Amino acid sequence: MDMFDEIYRKALQGLNEYLEANNMRKTAERQEVLSAICRLGGIFTQVDLADFMERESQFCVSRSTLFHTLDTFVAARILLKHALGRAASYELLTSKVPRAYLVCQTCGEIRRLERPELIKYLGTVRARLFSVRQPILYLNGECKKCAQRARKAKKTSL
Ligand SMILES: [Zn+2]
Structure with a gap:
């Protein structure tokens, strides 16, 4: 198979x-x-x-x-x-393995973040009065492409 x-x-x-x-x-x-x-x-x-x-x-x-x-x-x-x-x-979604993502707030692109130590930690997180069904972490920011585009735009406007 x-x-x-x-x-x-x-x-x-x-x-x-x-x-x-x-x-x-x-x-x-x-x-x-x-x-x-x-x-x-x-x-x-x-x-x-x-x-x-x-x-x-x-x-x-x-x-x-x-x-x-x-x-x-x-x-x-x-x-x-x-x-x-x-x-x-x-x-x-084929497993309950925790996942972490990088989210670009400019273009909306989402990428998986492969960090074994973080994924392992996410799997251990417990919260009071809440049962974690699927540990997912989103990190907001800006992707490389958008950062470069912003830098270029800044340069040409100077
Ligand atoms: Zn982007």
């Missing part, structure tokens, strides 16, 4: 459990969208996914179906929704 199969199998299992628990139908559209998400990988917007499916998938899913399907996946907790930038971004 390759990496894609393993990720898809795990996500599909999570989705099917949710659909069964909520008396919802297992549709071919939902499976196809999930498969596309697994193949696309990483952090993506609805537009990224729609473009990818138009290119790579034989299945034609309308934008509104896609939108509702993503909502279902978020509710099923197999998809993480980052509602931070101008457009929401999504990411497959």
Whole structure:
């Protein structure tokens, strides 16, 4: 079994459990969208996914179906929704491993921050009167591209 199969199998299992628990139908559209998400990988917007499916998938899913399907996946907790930038971004959620992200406040880009010591610490954080379900940390700032653009703009205005 390759990496894609393993990720898809795990996500599909999570989705099917949710659909069964909520008396919802297992549709071919939902499976196809999930498969596309697994193949696309990483952090993506609805537009990224729609473009990818138009290119790579034989299945034609309308934008509104896609939108509702993503909502279902978020509710099923197999998809993480980052509602931070101008457009929401999504990411497959196949494990409860803590995650940290860098968020550019200028262009809205979101990147994973891979810092083993921080990820390990995040996993140990407990709060009073609150149960942490999925440890996620967002660090706001400015990406390199936006910082360079701002520096250039400053220079030309002098
Ligand atoms: Zn930026």
